[in-house]
Amino acid sequence: xxxxxxxxxxxxxxxxxxxxxxxxxxxxxxxxxxxxxxxxxxxxxxxxxxxxxxxxxxxxxxxxxxxxxxxxxxxxxxxxxxxxxxxxxxxxxxxxxxxxxxxxxxxxxxxxxxxxxxxxxxxxxxxxxxxxxxxxxxxxxxxxxxxxxxxxxxxxxxxxxxxxxxxxxxxxxxxxxxxxxxxxxxxxxxxxxxxxxxxxxxxxxxxxxxxxxxxxxxxxxxxxxxxxxxxxxxxxxxxxxxxxxxxxxxxxxxxxxxxxxxxxxxxxxxxxxxxxxxxxxxxxxxxxxxxxxxxxxxxxxxxxxxxxxxxxxxxxxxxxxxxxxxxxxxxxxxxxxxxxxxxxxxxxxxxxxxxxxxxxxx
Ligand SMILES: Nc1ncnc2c1ncn2[C@@H]1O[C@H](COP(=O)(O)OP(=O)(O)OP(=O)(O)O)[C@@H](O)[C@H]1O
Numbered sequence: 610x611x612x613x614x615x616x617x618x619x620x621x622x623x624x625x626x627x628x629x630x631x632x633x634x635x636x637x638x639x640x641x642x643x644x645x646x647x648x649x650x651x652x653x654x655x656x657x658x659x660x661x662x663x664x665x666x667x668x669x670x671x672x673x674x675x676x677x678x679x680x681x682x683x684x685x686x687x688x689x690x691x692x693x694x695x696x697x698x699x700x701x702x703x704x705x706x707x708x709x710x711x712x713x714x715x716x717x718x719x720x721x722x723x724x725x726x727x728x729x730x731x732x733x734x735x736x737x738x739x740x741x742x743x744x745x746x747x748x749x750x751x752x753x754x755x756x757x758x759x760x761x762x763x764x765x766x767x768x769x770x771x772x773x774x775x776x777x778x779x780x781x782x783x784x785x786x787x788x789x790x791x792x793x794x795x796x797x798x799x800x801x802x803x804x805x806x807x808x809x810x811x812x813x814x815x816x817x818x819x820x821x822x823x824x825x826x827x828x829x830x831x832x833x834x835x836x837x838x839x840x841x842x843x844x845x846x847x848x849x850x851x852x853x854x855x856x857x858x859x860x861x862x863x864x865x866x867x868x869x870x871x872x873x874x875x876x877x878x879x880x881x882x883x884x885x886x887x888x889x890x891x892x893x894x895x896x897x898x899x900x901x902x903x904x905x906x907x908x909x910x911x912x913x914x915x916x917x918x919x920x921x922x923x924x925x926x927x928x929x930x931x932x933x934x935x936x937x938x939x940x941x942x943x944x945x946x947x948x949x950x951x952x953x954x955x956x957x958x959x960x961x962x963x964x965x966x967x968x969x970x971x
Protein backbone atom coordinates (compact mmCIF):
# COMPACT_ATOMS: atom_id res chain seq x y z
CA UNK A 610 0.00 0.00 0.00
CA UNK A 611 1.35 3.47 -0.82
CA UNK A 612 1.97 6.02 1.94
CA UNK A 613 -0.90 8.12 0.61
CA UNK A 614 -3.36 5.21 0.74
CA UNK A 615 -2.20 4.35 4.24
CA UNK A 616 -2.89 7.94 5.38
CA UNK A 617 0.77 8.59 6.07
CA UNK A 618 3.37 10.72 4.37
CA UNK A 619 3.09 14.20 2.96
CA UNK A 620 1.05 14.72 -0.18
CA UNK A 621 0.93 18.18 -1.74
CA UNK A 622 -0.32 19.52 -5.03
CA UNK A 623 0.72 23.13 -5.39
CA UNK A 624 0.43 25.77 -8.07
CA UNK A 625 1.72 29.26 -7.37
CA UNK A 626 2.11 32.10 -9.84
CA UNK A 627 4.59 34.95 -9.34
CA UNK A 628 5.39 37.49 -12.05
CA UNK A 629 7.77 35.63 -14.37
CA UNK A 630 7.71 32.41 -12.34
CA UNK A 631 5.28 29.56 -11.91
CA UNK A 632 5.46 26.68 -9.46
CA UNK A 633 3.52 23.57 -10.44
CA UNK A 634 4.38 20.49 -8.44
CA UNK A 635 2.97 17.33 -6.92
CA UNK A 636 4.84 15.86 -3.96
CA UNK A 637 4.37 12.47 -2.35
CA UNK A 638 6.89 12.19 0.47
CA UNK A 639 7.45 9.51 3.11
CA UNK A 640 5.88 9.97 6.55
CA UNK A 641 9.22 9.84 8.33
CA UNK A 642 12.84 10.73 7.65
CA UNK A 643 14.29 13.65 5.75
CA UNK A 644 13.00 14.62 2.33
CA UNK A 645 15.32 17.11 0.67
CA UNK A 646 14.14 19.64 -1.89
CA UNK A 647 17.22 20.27 -3.98
CA UNK A 648 17.71 22.58 -6.91
CA UNK A 649 19.35 25.76 -8.16
CA UNK A 650 18.62 29.19 -6.73
CA UNK A 651 15.22 30.46 -7.82
CA UNK A 652 13.76 27.04 -8.75
CA UNK A 653 10.96 27.44 -6.18
CA UNK A 654 12.08 25.55 -3.08
CA UNK A 655 11.16 28.26 -0.57
CA UNK A 656 7.91 29.00 -2.43
CA UNK A 657 7.05 25.34 -2.04
CA UNK A 658 7.74 25.32 1.74
CA UNK A 659 5.77 28.52 2.25
CA UNK A 660 2.79 27.06 0.41
CA UNK A 661 2.93 23.86 2.49
CA UNK A 662 3.02 26.02 5.63
CA UNK A 663 0.05 28.06 4.41
CA UNK A 664 2.12 31.26 4.47
CA UNK A 665 1.44 31.57 0.78
CA UNK A 666 -1.85 30.77 -0.94
CA UNK A 667 -1.79 28.11 -3.62
CA UNK A 668 -5.39 28.28 -4.88
CA UNK A 669 -6.81 24.93 -5.96
CA UNK A 670 -3.97 23.07 -4.26
CA UNK A 671 -4.00 20.43 -1.58
CA UNK A 672 -1.77 19.57 1.38
CA UNK A 673 -2.18 16.44 3.51
CA UNK A 674 0.29 15.60 6.28
CA UNK A 675 0.16 12.10 7.76
CA UNK A 676 -3.54 11.90 6.97
CA UNK A 677 -4.38 15.38 8.31
CA UNK A 678 -5.78 17.70 5.64
CA UNK A 679 -4.38 21.24 5.79
CA UNK A 680 -5.70 22.35 2.44
CA UNK A 681 -8.14 20.98 -0.11
CA UNK A 682 -10.92 22.67 -2.09
CA UNK A 683 -12.49 25.28 0.17
CA UNK A 684 -10.63 24.01 3.22
CA UNK A 685 -7.61 26.12 4.20
CA UNK A 686 -6.22 25.66 7.70
CA UNK A 687 -4.38 28.86 8.68
CA UNK A 688 -0.65 28.54 9.43
CA UNK A 689 -1.03 28.98 13.19
CA UNK A 690 -3.41 26.00 13.29
CA UNK A 691 -1.04 23.73 11.36
CA UNK A 692 1.18 21.66 13.64
CA UNK A 693 4.42 22.52 11.91
CA UNK A 694 7.85 23.73 12.88
CA UNK A 695 9.62 26.12 10.52
CA UNK A 696 13.36 26.66 10.72
CA UNK A 697 14.73 29.52 8.63
CA UNK A 698 18.24 30.32 7.41
CA UNK A 699 18.75 32.38 10.53
CA UNK A 700 17.06 31.61 13.82
CA UNK A 701 14.48 34.27 14.58
CA UNK A 702 14.84 34.39 18.34
CA UNK A 703 13.43 37.01 20.66
CA UNK A 704 16.41 39.19 21.65
CA UNK A 705 14.91 40.24 25.01
CA UNK A 706 14.26 36.66 26.18
CA UNK A 707 16.87 34.16 27.33
CA UNK A 708 17.12 30.79 25.58
CA UNK A 709 14.80 29.00 28.02
CA UNK A 710 12.06 31.63 27.56
CA UNK A 711 12.51 31.53 23.81
CA UNK A 712 11.90 27.79 23.92
CA UNK A 713 8.92 28.09 26.27
CA UNK A 714 7.33 30.76 24.10
CA UNK A 715 6.76 28.28 21.27
CA UNK A 716 5.29 25.63 23.54
CA UNK A 717 2.62 27.78 25.11
CA UNK A 718 0.39 27.65 22.07
CA UNK A 719 0.48 23.83 21.99
CA UNK A 720 -2.28 22.08 23.94
CA UNK A 721 -0.84 19.84 26.70
CA UNK A 722 -2.38 16.70 25.15
CA UNK A 723 -0.57 17.37 21.89
CA UNK A 724 2.90 17.83 23.38
CA UNK A 725 4.80 14.87 22.03
CA UNK A 726 8.36 16.22 22.19
CA UNK A 727 9.16 17.21 25.79
CA UNK A 728 11.24 20.37 26.09
CA UNK A 729 13.97 18.41 27.87
CA UNK A 730 14.25 16.07 24.89
CA UNK A 731 14.55 18.95 22.41
CA UNK A 732 17.21 20.56 24.63
CA UNK A 733 19.14 17.31 24.93
CA UNK A 734 18.92 16.46 21.21
CA UNK A 735 20.35 19.82 20.22
CA UNK A 736 22.91 19.94 23.02
CA UNK A 737 21.87 23.35 24.34
CA UNK A 738 21.36 22.59 28.06
CA UNK A 739 24.30 24.83 29.01
CA UNK A 740 22.89 27.77 27.06
CA UNK A 741 19.44 28.07 28.69
CA UNK A 742 20.19 31.22 30.70
CA UNK A 743 21.94 33.04 27.85
CA UNK A 744 20.51 35.81 25.66
CA UNK A 745 20.50 35.22 21.87
CA UNK A 746 23.03 38.02 21.22
CA UNK A 747 25.64 36.16 23.27
CA UNK A 748 25.35 32.97 21.19
CA UNK A 749 27.38 31.93 18.16
CA UNK A 750 25.56 31.52 14.83
CA UNK A 751 25.60 27.73 15.18
CA UNK A 752 24.28 27.87 18.76
CA UNK A 753 21.49 30.26 17.75
CA UNK A 754 20.49 27.91 14.97
CA UNK A 755 20.44 24.94 17.36
CA UNK A 756 18.15 26.92 19.68
CA UNK A 757 15.93 27.75 16.68
CA UNK A 758 15.64 24.08 15.78
CA UNK A 759 14.95 23.06 19.41
CA UNK A 760 12.23 25.70 19.57
CA UNK A 761 10.59 24.35 16.43
CA UNK A 762 10.77 20.80 17.81
CA UNK A 763 9.39 21.70 21.21
CA UNK A 764 6.12 22.69 19.56
CA UNK A 765 5.65 18.95 18.77
CA UNK A 766 5.19 19.50 15.05
CA UNK A 767 3.67 16.87 12.76
CA UNK A 768 5.99 18.24 10.09
CA UNK A 769 9.30 20.08 10.32
CA UNK A 770 10.14 22.48 7.49
CA UNK A 771 13.78 23.55 7.27
CA UNK A 772 14.77 26.22 4.77
CA UNK A 773 18.54 26.08 4.28
CA UNK A 774 19.15 25.98 8.03
CA UNK A 775 22.93 25.93 7.53
CA UNK A 776 23.20 28.50 4.75
CA UNK A 777 24.20 31.42 6.97
CA UNK A 778 26.90 29.44 8.78
CA UNK A 779 30.56 29.09 7.90
CA UNK A 780 32.07 25.68 7.24
CA UNK A 781 33.21 25.23 10.83
CA UNK A 782 29.74 25.93 12.24
CA UNK A 783 28.12 23.74 9.61
CA UNK A 784 30.34 20.86 10.71
CA UNK A 785 29.37 21.58 14.30
CA UNK A 786 25.63 21.46 13.66
CA UNK A 787 25.35 18.60 11.14
CA UNK A 788 25.73 15.85 13.77
CA UNK A 789 22.76 17.32 15.68
CA UNK A 790 20.64 17.26 12.53
CA UNK A 791 21.65 13.65 11.98
CA UNK A 792 20.58 12.82 15.53
CA UNK A 793 17.18 14.40 14.96
CA UNK A 794 16.84 12.29 11.91
CA UNK A 795 17.73 9.09 13.75
CA UNK A 796 15.77 9.69 16.94
CA UNK A 797 12.58 11.55 16.02
CA UNK A 798 9.63 10.24 14.15
CA UNK A 799 8.68 13.52 12.48
CA UNK A 800 8.89 13.97 8.73
CA UNK A 801 11.30 16.74 7.76
CA UNK A 802 11.29 18.67 4.50
CA UNK A 803 14.76 20.10 4.13
CA UNK A 804 15.57 22.73 1.52
CA UNK A 805 19.14 22.92 0.35
CA UNK A 806 21.29 23.63 -2.61
CA UNK A 807 24.37 22.05 -1.02
CA UNK A 808 24.96 18.57 -2.43
CA UNK A 809 27.07 17.43 0.54
CA UNK A 810 24.33 18.31 3.04
CA UNK A 811 21.79 16.41 0.99
CA UNK A 812 24.08 13.39 0.82
CA UNK A 813 24.46 13.34 4.60
CA UNK A 814 20.88 13.97 5.58
CA UNK A 815 18.38 12.99 2.91
CA UNK A 816 16.46 9.74 2.76
CA UNK A 817 14.22 10.94 -0.01
CA UNK A 818 15.09 13.48 -2.63
CA UNK A 819 13.05 15.84 -4.76
CA UNK A 820 15.10 17.44 -7.52
CA UNK A 821 13.57 20.70 -8.69
CA UNK A 822 14.16 22.88 -11.70
CA UNK A 823 12.31 26.02 -12.78
CA UNK A 824 9.24 25.40 -10.61
CA UNK A 825 8.88 21.75 -11.62
CA UNK A 826 9.89 18.39 -10.14
CA UNK A 827 12.65 16.85 -12.24
CA UNK A 828 12.78 13.59 -10.28
CA UNK A 829 11.65 12.29 -6.90
CA UNK A 830 12.68 9.10 -5.11
CA UNK A 831 15.00 7.45 -2.59
CA UNK A 832 18.11 9.63 -2.21
CA UNK A 833 20.82 7.00 -2.80
CA UNK A 834 19.33 6.07 -6.19
CA UNK A 835 18.80 9.64 -7.40
CA UNK A 836 22.23 10.82 -6.29
CA UNK A 837 23.96 8.40 -8.63
CA UNK A 838 21.78 8.72 -11.72
CA UNK A 839 24.04 10.10 -14.43
CA UNK A 840 21.11 11.81 -16.19
CA UNK A 841 20.49 13.96 -13.08
CA UNK A 842 22.55 16.92 -11.83
CA UNK A 843 23.59 15.54 -8.41
CA UNK A 844 25.71 12.83 -10.04
CA UNK A 845 28.01 15.45 -11.55
CA UNK A 846 30.76 17.74 -10.37
CA UNK A 847 33.23 17.62 -7.54
CA UNK A 848 30.71 16.80 -4.80
CA UNK A 849 29.07 13.83 -6.53
CA UNK A 850 29.14 10.53 -4.71
CA UNK A 851 27.28 7.44 -3.64
CA UNK A 852 25.67 6.54 -0.34
CA UNK A 853 25.60 2.86 0.63
CA UNK A 854 24.23 0.93 3.57
CA UNK A 855 26.79 -1.06 5.51
CA UNK A 856 27.27 -2.90 8.80
CA UNK A 857 30.19 -2.69 11.22
CA UNK A 858 31.86 -6.11 11.19
CA UNK A 859 35.17 -5.62 12.97
CA UNK A 860 37.91 -3.41 14.34
CA UNK A 861 41.67 -3.39 13.88
CA UNK A 862 42.74 -1.86 17.15
CA UNK A 863 46.44 -1.91 16.29
CA UNK A 864 45.89 0.38 13.30
CA UNK A 865 42.76 2.22 14.52
CA UNK A 866 40.57 0.94 11.69
CA UNK A 867 36.94 -0.16 11.44
CA UNK A 868 35.76 -2.85 9.06
CA UNK A 869 32.41 -2.53 7.30
CA UNK A 870 30.52 -5.01 5.16
CA UNK A 871 28.27 -3.85 2.35
CA UNK A 872 26.68 -5.50 -0.70
CA UNK A 873 29.91 -5.04 -2.68
CA UNK A 874 32.37 -6.45 -0.13
CA UNK A 875 34.44 -5.06 2.71
CA UNK A 876 35.54 -1.52 3.46
CA UNK A 877 38.11 -0.29 5.96
CA UNK A 878 38.00 3.22 7.36
CA UNK A 879 39.66 5.07 10.22
CA UNK A 880 37.70 5.07 13.51
CA UNK A 881 33.99 4.81 12.93
CA UNK A 882 31.03 2.89 14.31
CA UNK A 883 30.83 2.10 17.96
CA UNK A 884 29.96 -1.61 17.96
CA UNK A 885 29.84 -4.70 15.79
CA UNK A 886 26.49 -5.16 14.06
CA UNK A 887 25.75 -1.44 13.93
CA UNK A 888 24.01 -0.40 10.68
CA UNK A 889 25.66 2.65 9.14
CA UNK A 890 25.31 4.70 6.01
CA UNK A 891 28.55 5.58 4.29
CA UNK A 892 29.34 8.14 1.66
CA UNK A 893 31.91 7.44 -1.00
CA UNK A 894 32.72 10.46 -3.12
CA UNK A 895 33.25 9.94 -6.84
CA UNK A 896 36.54 11.85 -6.71
CA UNK A 897 37.87 9.37 -4.12
CA UNK A 898 37.36 6.37 -6.41
CA UNK A 899 39.98 5.49 -9.03
CA UNK A 900 39.87 2.58 -11.47
CA UNK A 901 42.36 -0.05 -12.57
CA UNK A 902 41.97 -2.97 -14.95
CA UNK A 903 43.91 -5.35 -12.72
CA UNK A 904 43.90 -5.30 -8.91
CA UNK A 905 46.91 -3.36 -7.61
CA UNK A 906 49.04 -4.95 -4.92
CA UNK A 907 51.55 -2.19 -4.25
CA UNK A 908 49.15 0.63 -3.48
CA UNK A 909 48.39 2.60 -0.32
CA UNK A 910 44.67 2.20 -0.99
CA UNK A 911 43.16 -0.40 1.36
CA UNK A 912 39.78 -0.78 -0.30
CA UNK A 913 39.93 -2.47 -3.69
CA UNK A 914 36.65 -3.83 -5.03
CA UNK A 915 35.89 -5.73 -8.23
CA UNK A 916 33.29 -3.77 -10.22
CA UNK A 917 31.52 -3.57 -13.56
CA UNK A 918 31.09 -0.34 -15.50
CA UNK A 919 27.37 0.26 -16.01
CA UNK A 920 27.35 3.68 -17.65
CA UNK A 921 29.54 6.69 -18.37
CA UNK A 922 28.82 10.38 -18.86
CA UNK A 923 30.95 13.37 -19.66
CA UNK A 924 31.46 15.56 -16.60
CA UNK A 925 32.95 18.87 -17.63
CA UNK A 926 35.54 19.25 -20.39
CA UNK A 927 38.21 16.92 -18.98
CA UNK A 928 36.38 14.49 -16.71
CA UNK A 929 34.12 11.48 -17.02
CA UNK A 930 31.70 10.17 -14.42
CA UNK A 931 31.67 6.37 -14.39
CA UNK A 932 28.75 4.43 -12.92
CA UNK A 933 29.78 1.14 -11.28
CA UNK A 934 28.02 -1.97 -10.07
CA UNK A 935 29.90 -3.37 -7.09
CA UNK A 936 28.17 -6.58 -6.06
CA UNK A 937 24.77 -4.94 -6.46
CA UNK A 938 25.74 -1.63 -4.82
CA UNK A 939 26.16 1.43 -7.00
CA UNK A 940 29.26 3.61 -6.82
CA UNK A 941 30.52 6.50 -8.93
CA UNK A 942 34.09 7.17 -10.03
CA UNK A 943 35.17 10.56 -11.38
CA UNK A 944 38.21 10.16 -13.56
CA UNK A 945 39.79 12.11 -16.40
CA UNK A 946 38.51 11.63 -19.91
CA UNK A 947 42.06 10.71 -20.88
CA UNK A 948 42.18 7.88 -18.31
CA UNK A 949 38.83 6.55 -19.54
CA UNK A 950 40.22 6.51 -23.08
CA UNK A 951 43.52 4.87 -22.07
CA UNK A 952 41.70 2.14 -20.12
CA UNK A 953 39.17 1.80 -22.96
CA UNK A 954 36.34 1.96 -20.47
CA UNK A 955 32.92 1.13 -21.77
CA UNK A 956 29.68 -0.36 -20.48
CA UNK A 957 30.19 -3.89 -19.19
CA UNK A 958 33.96 -3.49 -18.63
CA UNK A 959 35.36 -5.35 -15.62
CA UNK A 960 37.45 -3.03 -13.43
CA UNK A 961 38.75 -2.68 -9.90
CA UNK A 962 37.58 0.29 -7.91
CA UNK A 963 40.19 1.73 -5.53
CA UNK A 964 38.25 3.54 -2.83
CA UNK A 965 40.43 6.08 -1.07
CA UNK A 966 37.89 7.77 1.15
CA UNK A 967 34.89 6.39 3.03
CA UNK A 968 32.94 8.42 5.57
CA UNK A 969 30.17 7.26 7.87
CA UNK A 970 27.30 9.70 7.62
CA UNK A 971 24.63 8.09 9.78
N1 LIG B 1 6.59 37.22 -3.27
C1 LIG B 1 7.14 37.09 -4.50
N2 LIG B 1 6.80 37.91 -5.51
C2 LIG B 1 7.32 37.75 -6.75
N3 LIG B 1 8.21 36.79 -7.07
C3 LIG B 1 8.59 35.95 -6.10
C4 LIG B 1 8.08 36.05 -4.76
N4 LIG B 1 8.65 35.08 -4.03
C5 LIG B 1 9.47 34.40 -4.86
N5 LIG B 1 9.42 34.93 -6.10
C6 LIG B 1 10.18 34.43 -7.28
O1 LIG B 1 9.87 33.05 -7.43
C7 LIG B 1 11.02 32.31 -7.85
C8 LIG B 1 11.28 31.17 -6.86
O2 LIG B 1 11.74 31.70 -5.63
P1 LIG B 1 12.12 30.78 -4.39
O3 LIG B 1 12.55 31.68 -3.28
O4 LIG B 1 11.03 29.85 -4.12
O5 LIG B 1 13.37 29.98 -4.97
P2 LIG B 1 14.41 29.05 -4.20
O6 LIG B 1 14.54 27.82 -5.02
O7 LIG B 1 14.02 28.90 -2.77
O8 LIG B 1 15.75 29.91 -4.33
P3 LIG B 1 17.00 30.09 -3.31
O9 LIG B 1 17.74 28.78 -3.33
O10 LIG B 1 17.78 31.18 -3.97
O11 LIG B 1 16.45 30.47 -1.97
C9 LIG B 1 12.15 33.31 -7.93
O12 LIG B 1 12.28 33.70 -9.27
C10 LIG B 1 11.68 34.47 -7.08
O13 LIG B 1 12.22 35.69 -7.53
